[in-house]
Each structure stands twice: as C-alpha cells, then as structure tokens.
Amino acid sequence: MEDVNIDTNNFEPIKAPKRRKESVGDAMEVDSHNGIEGRSKTRPPRAKRYKTKSFSESKDDMRKVSVPAHRYTPLKENWLKIFTPIVEHLQLQVRFNLKTRNVEIKSCDETKDIANLQKAADFVKAFVYGFEVEDALALLRLDDLFVETFEIKDVKTLKGDHQSRAIGRLAGKGGRTKFTIENVTKTRIVLADSKIHILGSFQNIQLARRAICNLILGSPPSKVYGQLRNVASRVSERM
Known part of the structure; x- marks a missing residue:
C-alpha cells in the first residue's frame, strides 16, 4: 500500500489541474475577447462613434x-x-x-x-x-432680419368661406391692403393660402403681424390703416 503508485498519483493529478486551469483561463480569455458580448460592447460602439462623429461633422x-x-x-x-x-x-x-x-x-x-x-x-x-x-x-x-410664419387658424379658427373672406381682407383689391402694410411696416408679406410669411426686422414683423391679426379678426382696413400710421409716426419720431 506504501508503494510508489501513491506518490506518482499525487504528483500527476497536481499537474493535471494546473493544465486545466490554464485551459480554463484561455477559454475565459477567448470568451471575453472574441465572444459576442465582448465584441458588441467594445468594437461596434467604437465604430459607431466614429461614424456618428463624421456624420455630425457632415451635418454641421x-x-x-x-x-x-x-x-x-x-x-x-x-x-x-x-x-x-x-x-x-x-x-x-x-x-x-x-x-x-x-x-x-x-x-x-x-x-x-x-x-x-x-x-x-x-x-x-x-x-x-x-x-x-x-x-x-x-x-x-442686412443683419437682424427674420422670416416669421403663422397660419390664420393660429389667430382665429375659420373655415370655408369665412377663411377665404379673411384672406381677401388681407390682400385687398389688387393686393392694395398687403402693399400698404408692407410699405408702412417696411416688411415683405407672402400670402400662401392659409399661411402667412413675413420678412423683416423683429420690431417691424410685430407691427405687420398685429395689423394682419386685426384684419383676420374682422377689423375694417381703414381702421387698421389709421393704427399703422399712428404707430409708424411714433417709430419715425423715435428714430
């Protein structure tokens, strides 16, 4: 029972676990580096980051x-x-x-x-x-010029003939009302169906928009003209 077999068996199993541990370590390294989770968490995000950077630069x-x-x-x-x-x-x-x-x-x-x-x-x-x-x-x-866009329904909900009449009040006969508002407020106005675009400085856009909103709400053009003249005279006096 006390022969050499016991000693050899004691040494060989000790070597074998070491090899197994090394193989397990190698397997773990392979899983961590070449596995799906490792690859998806390291390399693809880096590639995506590079892509997003270049894409954002092209967007800028x-x-x-x-x-x-x-x-x-x-x-x-x-x-x-x-x-x-x-x-x-x-x-x-x-x-x-x-x-x-x-x-x-x-x-x-x-x-x-x-x-x-x-x-x-x-x-x-x-x-x-x-x-x-x-x-x-x-x-x-020129600097400090803007384009402001809004719709008639933003001021008052109008449909059908009521909306078309409001557009007619804004334009006037032969575009007369629109031209008057443009000349007094020193802006440019585009009537695109129910949308209204105003080009000008911030203060002038507010004057034109106020006049347009009054026309949409039903004010007669003569009253709007008078208000515009008063405001324009005040602005010219300030300047």
Whole structure:
C-alpha cells in the first residue's frame, strides 16, 4: 500500500489541474475577447462613434432645404440669381438634388465664415416660401432680419368661406391692403393660402403681424390703416 503508485498519483493529478486551469483561463480569455458580448460592447460602439462623429461633422457643414412641387419652375427660372450670391459672395457650394428634391448647401475650404451656411439656408428658404429673389437677398446683405410664419387658424379658427373672406381682407383689391402694410411696416408679406410669411426686422414683423391679426379678426382696413400710421409716426419720431 506504501508503494510508489501513491506518490506518482499525487504528483500527476497536481499537474493535471494546473493544465486545466490554464485551459480554463484561455477559454475565459477567448470568451471575453472574441465572444459576442465582448465584441458588441467594445468594437461596434467604437465604430459607431466614429461614424456618428463624421456624420455630425457632415451635418454641421451642410444644409438641406426641401422644395415643394409648385416652386420647381420658379427655382429653375431664378437659379442663376440664387446660385451667384451663394457661390461668389458667401464662398459656398450649392446644388439641387433631383432625387431628394432638396437644395443642398455645403461649406468648402474657401468658406471664410461658417455662419454663411445658415445665411444661405435662410435665403433659399425665403425664396421657397414665395418671396422674390431681390427681397430674399436682404437676408444676406442686412443683419437682424427674420422670416416669421403663422397660419390664420393660429389667430382665429375659420373655415370655408369665412377663411377665404379673411384672406381677401388681407390682400385687398389688387393686393392694395398687403402693399400698404408692407410699405408702412417696411416688411415683405407672402400670402400662401392659409399661411402667412413675413420678412423683416423683429420690431417691424410685430407691427405687420398685429395689423394682419386685426384684419383676420374682422377689423375694417381703414381702421387698421389709421393704427399703422399712428404707430409708424411714433417709430419715425423715435428714430
């Protein structure tokens, strides 16, 4: 019973567990490095982070303005007038994507100020809303100009003939009321069905919007004209 077999058996099982532990350690390392969980938690997120960074950079360097179907023809006719100031003065790149039907504006190495990208996008948006190119160019040449958009239902819920009569009061005979509000408040107004777009400075937009809201609510144009003249005279005295 006290032969060498006991000693050899004692040594061999000791070596065997060591090898098993090493193999278990190797297996654990393989699972942790090459397993699905390890791969999904380390490498793919890194790849996604790189992608999101590059995508965000491309987003910061590009603006897209969608063009509705009824503005394709005016955009085609006035493309040179839109293209020239954006490329020559703002040093940007412009193209019209036929698949997505968007005007894409992108900065390049020659772009001096990244703020020009937003100015160009506002300029194209103003034209898409219905403003003339000459009026929309004011957004590029002057500071502190904005475009405000609201609907008739935001002021008063009107439907059918009531809404059409409100639009008629805003336009006036031959556009006379709209032109009067534009000249007094020094803004530009576009009546696009039930939507109203106003281009101008913050203070002038508030004056024009107040006059338009009064017309929507039913005030006669003569009363609105009188209020506009009084406000305009006050503003001119302050200036």
